[in-house]
Amino acid sequence: MDREETSARIAALIEPFNKKDVAITDQTRFTDDLEFDSLTVMDFVAAIEDEFDIIISMNQQAEIETYGQLVDAVVKLQG
């Protein structure tokens, strides 16, 4: 799956968690802009893992701060 398609699918998954309808760009930050708390992160990560049948370990999550970094990570994890 290319980056564009991956990004589109992640964007769809983010919607129910994006309570304030923040406009999503590659620079959008999960904690600062989307105000995700640890519970939201867990549910959101689980949704992505199920969608792409991958694992994003906490070690990997620690490196991901922005939407763009997440899309890159998911592209890479799909191999």
Added chain:
Amino acid sequence: MTDMLSENETAAHVDLFSKFDPLIEMRRNLLSTGQEDPFGLVMERVISPTVAVCNGRETILLGTYNYMGMTFDPDVIAAGKQALDDFGSGTTGSRVLNGTYAGHKAVEQALCDFYGMDHAMVFSTGYQANLGIISTIAGKGDYIVLDIDSHASIWDGCKMGDAEVVPFKHNDIEAMEKRLRRIPAEAGKLVILEGVYSMLGDIAPLKEMIAVAKKYGAMVLVDEAHSMGFIGPKGRGVAEDQDCLDEVDFVIGTFSKSVGTVGGFCVSNHPKFEIMRLVCRPYVFTASLPPSVVATATTSIRKLMHAGDKRAHLWENSKTLHKGLKDAGFQIGTDEPQSAIIAVIMPDLEKGAAMWEALLHEGLYVNLARPPATPANMTLLRCSLCAEHSAEQVQQIIGMFTRAGKATGILGA
């Protein structure tokens, strides 16, 4: 080295404590209303496992982990005094150097007998047992799959090691299986579960979860801190109760709850387990427990093997309190009592703190638990029962809760 400051320059001072400002502010707000500090209570005298004097007032203790009431057991006390006389006040050394006395071997033997397992390793606390075992056995390239509501010592053990850490939703068997399925087949896997989760007092479906873990070739570690001595026909914990203790590779436990002193341990049937004593840093690089502590623990553990009557009475207490509080109109963490912990859910921290203080004025001590220690950002009043609470005390407790609940407006008038 060109960016070194010259002698008369100084860089801006950054206060490393700034990161705590939000918490300092929150505490200031809470205490500015005259609210007593729920995290600063002092017990001036302790009268029994269930009664202490706090602020000059005799108080029923319903927020300790003294589940089996062993802290004042005459045999336990006598063993501790004898060990103080015979072996002195402390070992002043690591278990692997000068810190292993006859008493340390005796308590490890008592644990082997208690659990019916081949190996036992005693740490200075349960926190260190989790820290040490988890960080040592799960290394680079291995995967740890754990419940999101795991105790801080489990998380810290994960953080201290180099394994990939993969949490799943609390007690969700399917979520756990999905994660195990996605891990590379050839990778080492450790599944970490708890018997009783101490915030809500709920138990894990260990039998099903362990079967799934084994299907994917994972090793299993179960923290039975809050079930030891009480749950299971022989008090071995939730795994014993669900008839799957044989499938558990590592049981972690503590002496700080039912055993009634301090210390932690891991028991296992793994044939190579003894090597842990040389490679586990939180075991090696700290002083061993004092002789009096291991002597009290040994006596307590051996008595807990035959404490069937106490277990039955504690179950009665748990059921009575759960029903009494539920009938009074409180919201409880579990529909049915599953352990000796009954968690009463508070609407928010302010109300929870007010209720905590009202209970203290009634003469009852419970634990106030708040995020981040609690799941789903809940504020809880955690009640932990003791086998030494009398049936009358439990009725008294229900009355105190009802009065305090009405006074604080948490219960309708």
